[in-house]
Amino acid sequence: MEHSRSASARKAVQATADVSAGGAQSLDRAATLLILVGRAGPSGARLADLVAETDLTKPTVHRMLNALVRAGLLDQDAETRRYHLGPEIYVLGTLASVRFGLHPVSLRALVRLSEATGDTAFLSVARDVYAICLHREEGAYPIRVHALQAGDRHPLGVGAGSLALLAALPDAEVEEVLTANADILDERYPSYAGAVLGALVRETRAQGYALNPGMLLPGSWGIGVAIRGQDGRPIGALSIAAIDSRMGEERQRELMHLLRREAAWIEARMLQRDHGPARANGKRT
Structure with a gap:
């Protein structure tokens, strides 16, 4: 029993x-x-x-x-x-963004960029071998480009912000991304295929910012810089898109300085959030 x-x-x-x-x-x-x-x-x-x-x-x-x-x-x-x-999913993502912080911390910087330039500013992040646009902030200039919307996803390196993210990765990781995305680049992004994207990474590192001269959408140019975490790795990217006539060399330099300033501001805010004001100012607690 x-x-x-x-x-x-x-x-x-x-x-x-x-x-x-x-x-x-x-x-x-x-x-x-x-x-x-x-x-x-x-x-x-x-x-x-x-x-x-x-x-x-x-x-x-x-x-x-x-x-x-x-x-x-x-x-x-x-x-x-x-x-x-x-x-x-949108609701859950909004709730999660409060915890992870980059999106809400970046909003003021994106508004300043769009107001100062009149053009459209973007925040992008890397997810696996892709870049995802988290936010699009419209400027006041009447002619706008629509190459990127919030939620859009492209292989890392395709577009200014995405290229800034890829170029900020170590060489070994860049090669992994290029290998993983080789087929989709050949099929859907032929202007980036072959050795092109690797050359763009080297160019971005040399000049200190990423430039997309209408490669994703003709007539739509973009410029972007990486946002780095405390360990130096990219945690996101800021970019600005405008029609090609508003992206001459002199204006590229102006936009690059604005982007770098706002990226540094975001990095400082993220450091302050993670470690408190004393450490963010270089002081020990």
């Missing part, structure tokens, strides 16, 4: 473990789908592509996508049937 009860108890524990493992697996799959949809960018993700990328069955992927849509974490376009990040 005692043996029978022990066997039953073991079976119950195993059943509970199996359920827990199944639940964890479902969470892992849902998280993977969220990441894949996010990486698809503004164009959205097709069901067929998500099935292929996850190696899951179509019914399983479809069921999980529907659950994520119901939760507001994903959205499905009624016409294209493609999946996009949903409104709750």
Whole structure:
């Protein structure tokens, strides 16, 4: 009798473990789908592509996508049937930005840049081998460029802010990024393919700022600088975009000084946030 009860108890524990493992697996799959949809960018993700990328069955992927849509974490376009990040992701991202700090700390700098130049200022960050635009601050100049919107994602090095981020990485990491993105550069960004992006990295390091002379969108030029953390690694990038007639060499120098000043201001604010005012001023606490 005692043996029978022990066997039953073991079976119950195993059943509970199996359920827990199944639940964890479902969470892992849902998280993977969220990441894949996010990486698809503004164009959205097709069901067929998500099935292929996850190696899951179509019914399983479809069921999980529907659950994520119901939760507001994903959205499905009624016409294209493609999946996009949903409104709750935006809310969660806004809440997370308070913790991670770069976005809210940078807002005043972005406003100053757009007001001083009349052009559009951007904040970008690196995620894996891509750069993501976190914020776009419009200037007052009536002719605006629309090469980059908040949430847009491009391979690292494509665009001024993205190039500033890539050039600020160590050589070994730059090579890893170039290798990882080689296929997508060939397919979707041919003006950056081959040895071009490596040459742009060297040029950016030599001149101290990144320049995009209409390579992403004809007529739209950009200039960018990296924002560095206490360890010297890039934590973000500031950039300004304008039509080509407003990006002559003299104005490039003016914009570069403005960008560097605001990047230094952000770096000081981030250091102060992390270590307190005494350390930010070079004093020990």
